[in-house]
Amino acid sequence: DIQMTQSPSSLSASVGDRVTITCRASQSISNSLNWYQQKPGKAPNLLIFAASNLQSGVPSRFSGSGSGTDFTLTINSLHPEDFATYFCQQSYSSFVTFGPGTKVDIK
C-alpha cells in the first residue's frame, strides 16, 4: 500500500496568516493527490483534486501544488472558517490511503 504522511500534525495560526501543509507519498503517485477539509462532526469536504485543481465552490485562497511524492496545500490569508483538520489522499491506487491529518487551530 502507498503510505501518506503529513506535516505538521498540528499548527496554530492567526486570521490573515498564510498556512502551508505538506503531504508526502511513499512512492510516486504522479498528480493523483486530493485535499480535504473536515470540521468536527461533519463529513470531509473536497478542496483540491489532482494536486492543483480547485474544486468548484472552494475559495481561491486555497491552492495545491506538487507531483510525484511531495505535495503542498496552501491557504492564503486564513479566514475564521478555515480552522479545521486537513487530510491529503492518494487516488493513484485502487487502494486509497489518506494522510493522518493536520489540525489548524487558532493561535
Place this chain on the structure above:
Amino acid sequence: EVQLLESGGDLVQPGGSLRLSCAASGFTFSNYAMTWVRQAPGKGLEWVASIGSDAGTTYYADSVKGRFTISRDNSKNTLYLQMNSLRAEDTAVYYCANYYCTISNCYRNYDHWGQGGLVTVSS
C-alpha cells in the same frame, strides 16, 4: 442535488454482524463507483472498500478483508456494507461516497459524502 444517506449504524457486541446501507439520489447511481470510508473517534480517515458501477470489481482494505463485504443494488440506488466478525477497532463513523470511472481511469476524488453512520462495537 446529490444526496447520500447512510443507515444501519448501531451498537453491536464483538464478534457480531451489522449491515450498513447508503441510499443515493440526485445522480445516476448505476453510472458511479462507490466507496466506504470510516473514521474512528478522534482519529483520521481510513478507506474501507470500493465497488465498481456494475459491481464487477471490489476492493478492500487489509483491515477488513474477509470480514466485510461491499455490494450494491442498482435497482434500489443503494450501497451496502455487510460487516461480520466485528471488533472493537471497527468502531467508527462510516461514510459512503461516490466517484466516477471511465474505461481507462477512475477519479477517486470524493466530492459527495453521506452524513455518516456510527458503528459501535462493545460489550
